Amino acid sequence: MRRRTGRLRTAAAAALFALGATVLAPPPTAAAGSSSALDFARAGGAPVAPDYCQSQCADILPPGTNGNATLMEILAHKLFGTRPAHASDQLAPYGALASGYQSLTDDTLSTFFNDASFGVPKDQIAQVTAPRDDVTITRDRKTGVPHIKGTTRYGTEFGVGYAAGQDRLWLMDLFRHIGRGELTSFAGGALANQGLEQQFWPQAPYTEKDLQEQVDYIEDHNGARGKQAMADARAYVDGINAYIRKAEEGRYFPGEYVLTGHVDAVTNAGATRRTSHTDGIKPFTLTDLIALASVVGGLFGNGGGGEVPNALSLLAAQQKYGVEKGTKVWESFRERDDPEAVKTLHDGSSFPYAVKPARAKGTALPDRGSVTPEPLVFDRTGAAASKGVAPPQDPVKAPKKYRKLEGLFKNGVLPEGSFNPTRHRGMSNALLVSGKHTASGNPVAVFGPQTGYFAPQLLMLQEIQGPGISARGASFAGVGMYVQLGRGQDYSWSATSAGQDITDTYAVDLCNADGSEPTKDATSYRYHGACVPMEKLERTNSWKPTIADPTAAGSYRMQVFRTKYGTVTHRATIGGKPVAYTALRSTYRHEADSIIGFQMLNDPAYVRDATSFQKATRHIGYAFNWFYADSRDIAYYNSGLNPVRNPQVDPTLPVKAAAAHEWRGYDPRTNTSDYTPPAQHPQSVNQDYYISWNNKQATNYDSAGFGNGSVHRGSLLDDRVRALTEEGGVTRASLTRAMSEAAVTDLRGEDVLPELLRVLRSKPLADPTLRAAVQRLEAWQEEGAQRRETAAGSHTYTHPDAVRLMDAWWPLLIEGVFKPGLGGELYDALRTNLAIDEAPSAGHGPTGSHAGSAFQYGWWSYADKDLRAVLGDRVDGPLAAPYCGNGRLSACRDTLLATLRQANGKTAERVYPGDDSCRAGDQWCADAIIHRAVGGLTHDTVSWQNRPTYQQVVEFPAHR
Structure with missing residues (x-):
């Protein structure tokens, strides 16, 4: 201070x-x-x-x-x-x-x-x-x-x-x-x-x-x-x-x-x-x-949605390449069931869900240029009329002794970007090894939820012992009647966000009750042939100056229209006729039903082994991957209210609202339907090991979004745990070391940089400046491509120049490689589906800046597949068209060298421009974890690591 x-x-x-x-x-x-x-x-x-x-x-x-x-x-x-x-x-x-x-x-x-x-x-x-x-x-x-x-x-x-x-x-x-x-x-x-x-x-x-x-x-x-x-x-x-x-x-x-x-x-x-x-x-x-x-x-716990942005990028691909080729190109970027994707179940088992039909019916693509997002905010007054920016004014009239507290929450109780549920699609990781491969003969697990860093934390620790309850662990504050992730008397459990598709988008035809021609603004729609009104839901908020936030008073109104197919998110035309796109989520109006599953997990009389654990997690409607360890077994189960769809419907794209395309057994009064039976959910007992870092669950099981390809951060865990398992003698410490090494490793540096270097080294490097830059990247890659301090508290990375170069180069090389071939419209549309980068210092990623979690989403798989194709390597599930140098090695190398030259010219101050917490050019601070203040206390900054927020390390030597 x-x-x-x-x-x-x-x-x-x-x-x-x-x-x-x-x-x-x-x-x-x-x-x-x-x-x-x-x-x-x-x-x-x-x-x-x-x-x-x-x-x-x-x-x-x-x-x-x-x-x-x-x-x-x-x-x-x-x-x-x-x-x-x-x-x-x-x-x-x-x-x-x-x-x-x-x-x-x-x-x-x-x-x-x-x-x-x-x-x-x-x-x-x-x-x-x-x-x-x-x-x-x-x-x-x-x-x-x-x-x-x-x-x-x-x-x-x-x-x-x-x-x-x-x-x-x-x-x-x-x-x-x-x-x-x-x-x-x-x-x-x-x-x-x-x-x-x-x-x-x-x-x-x-x-x-x-x-x-x-x-x-x-x-x-x-x-x-x-x-x-x-x-x-x-x-x-x-x-x-x-x-x-x-x-x-x-x-x-x-x-x-x-x-x-x-x-x-x-x-x-x-x-x-x-x-x-x-x-x-x-x-x-x-x-x-x-x-x-x-x-x-x-x-x-959500999964799916995003079908309208998917439709827009598909239309852009079809506009660029034509319908047939454009669809193939789009599907290759979508990577629905990429054969090279790292999977939690690697034993060859298949669990078909939300698969692409051979001939889709009911797909409702909008007319090009007709889509508009549904407005949410209306009737702004006062400070809200200027989007919350209040004019200069006198401080709140308050006792002088409180003046030092003015502005404590001037940026809100949470900073902008703390949450974005439309992009924040889940985190957390898990590493479990069967007792066959451990030193003790008992399973070992290192796992936990990666829920972000807040002050105070969203989770809270507790032990609960009473009639029918015996557990210790973490629960979300305010809904912690039971331990949600933790341990029982002779077992432990945890979860990762799964993200499978439990949300669909429907295109409802708009109409007017008086029979007149509707426009896109109409507030009635067709349901089973009748013209019915949408339900308008409103929330009006107003505020006045306080000691903590002496900004001008203001108010505004939020408005959402609800239909029997969910809430309206966009409006468009299809064939010139107006429609509203709605989002229907299976857990909507069933947010708390999962309490039954958590109750079972806390009940020592119910959970006694891997089988009863799997039965308990069946009662959890959220899209989660659940993991279990006791002294004898490790187990996995994927939970979620997975609706049973018409097999001819493509759940990745909007579908026309009609009885034939509804979920089977769908009842709009209760938002219930038929759900896929437990046997169809990915599950396993005693696979040699399990890893999960929000990667693909199993073959033919669609994870709803873009980004499950040949390079995924789950690979950082899978490679290390597989090696440990093959070697045998796994301990709690060795499994924790594997997690920790992955937590400080740059995914791009470990899994994409080797191909980039091969392309660059395909000819001798004449330019001494670029040769030196490549040598720095090679040295970093050879030592593990880590973002790790030279010593505890040094606030300096072991290869700071290489890290800076990678951070500066990645967005430039992705644009240089892909934008010329895709064209600006398709490139931008695909970037809406999947951000090109999520390095630790990237404040634009789904988790915002200083959030720890990194490398969950990015174009690393696209770059990996494209570069390997250029190099002549085998590529399973390749992109449908070449991009780097249009597939020519020499031209690809020229592109990489040109973008590397640009990146090499960027100073640390330009790569890490600074923010309210860090000065410009401070690389360590740009990456570092900073707890987002949700109240009056703040906390010290700590070095970046990509690991769960709450974490368990367990090995049970005995069982009831």
Whole structure:
């Protein structure tokens, strides 16, 4: 921190003293020696759960368990850099693995991961809270993770909700408002806040009736488990609300409520009573949980969609090459079932789903130039009229001691680009090795969800022990009635986003109720022959200046039209007749049904082996790949509500809305249909190994989007784990090293640069400058093409010039190779389907900048196939036309040299232009992971690594 003057320190101290005296004190705790909580524990509490992992289960979740901060703590952080206990203590060990993995052993895993055993040893108890007589929340000294133990089912879930309030109240409140499309009304009208609600609400524009119907559906259609699930959810909500009441009474609620104007810090108005100026902390409801679940599902569990952009690129290809050849060219870029794609199931098994029909029927391609996106925002006023940019004005009238907090959230509670559910198609990775290939004879797994880096984290750690529940792991804040990814007594499980196609686009014919000729703006459509009105769903948001965001007031309205075929996304003409394109998602209005599967995963009486694990995950409707390990088996199952389609329909493109093209058994009243049976989902037990990094699941199983070709980041895992398996003797440390090495490797450098260098070296290099540039790239490639520090904390890569050259060269070479042959229109259309690059420093990628996750999407497979064809190598599933040098080696080499010369001339300042966090030219910082502040606390920057956010390392030596 910059040195401050004594005057500033004195003023800050005075402000803190004033706040601390009357506003927000740290929450009271029952210390380790207090009577009520420990008497309960000594009296029995919940019995200690058996733990068959025997200290060989570990996990980590940065930045820290504690995600709440009082106003006093936020102000102290801004002035002095301090943070509450356990807010950031997991970031350093997590970050250190990037430079420390090479010497990792089983004995040193504890340097980078925490013991994930059940319970807390007596000498490690930091505090115990007993919110009811039938539950305790015990926190350990090292991490502060809540270990919830209950003697009744209600008490257990009440404690889970109470602990969630303790750790993530502000975050949960944000996300229930995001899910309802009400973030700006809640947290202010900053551009980023507007963007978030405009991204999420159109995906799930629910009314209160819709939300309640989802609650009722779970309870009414799932027998005893459905009733138990909603009883658990009610207890969970009761626990959250009990914590809110306690926090209000004790005035230790999150300080962001003051900063956003919901609570008056001086009078406590809003917390103890509602006024016209403050609305306090509103109690949670069951429907809030559905709204939260819609955000989580939108981020990580969806698949498919994008059929309109697909249609536009197909039309561009047909315009360029003619219909027949253009379709072949487009299909080669689509790579539906590329034979060279890395697959999770590599045993030759086939699971046909969403395959291309031999003769598609009902495909509804638009007239060229007729497509317009459906407008979302209307009636902007005030700051919203200028797109959220407020004119200069006086600060909010507030006590002077608050002035230093002005602008704390000037960019919104989340920065722009934090989420984009239309592109953010899932992350996470998994590595599992069968016991046949391990040193111990027991399976080994290293896996976890890659959910991004936020402060506080979207996930939260917890252990839950009570009647019918025995698990420890991570859950999404606000929907954490059960552990969603973690371990049971003798097994562990995790997931990766699968992305298979569960969303289709229909073209509905527009009409007018009075029989007049419709235009593209018509708000009625044809359904089974009748002209029926669309349902208009609206959300109006308004905001006023607050201490944290003293921008001008404003308001605007969002509007979505809903049909029996989903929500309207685009309008166009087909054969000159107006249509609306709609998106129909199988999980729409069923966001929370997956609660049944999670309940089963937490139930030790249900999951006892690989088979029962697979049965549990069948009840999860989101598109996920699920992985399992115990002392005997590893297993895999792909979940999702996969609709049964007419086999003559091509799900990659829009289809005409008609009964013949609907999902089989489709009922628009409940948004249900027939679903493919479990046997048709990719699954396996005890394959030699499994890897997953959002790659293709199996042969003939379509992953809905572009980018599953010969080069995929899954290859970084597959190559390493295959080698380990062939060698044998795999340990937890060796598998973690494989993950960690992949996490610091540049995919382009490992899997495409070798072909680029072969083309460049096909003749002697006369230009000494280019020869030196090629030599730098060769040296980097020979040492593993890694983006790794020379030493921990050096903030300098081992091959900085080569990394800079690769970053500068890739977009230039892709354009130079492909744009001349494709033409500008088709090249741009295909870039809409698939971004050309997602290097760590690329802020334009699906995950935004400083997000860790990288190399998920890009044109590396296209470049690889095209270059190998030029070199005369065998290419299975080649592109339908040559591009680099039109297939001539010498001309291709000229293109690569010309683009390399351009790249070599770019300085570090041009390649890494800098942002609010990094100065121009700072390569390490441009890549580095920066936690996106979702509240008043920020965290230290750590070196880039491409790995799960929450991660487990497990090896069970015993079983029940």
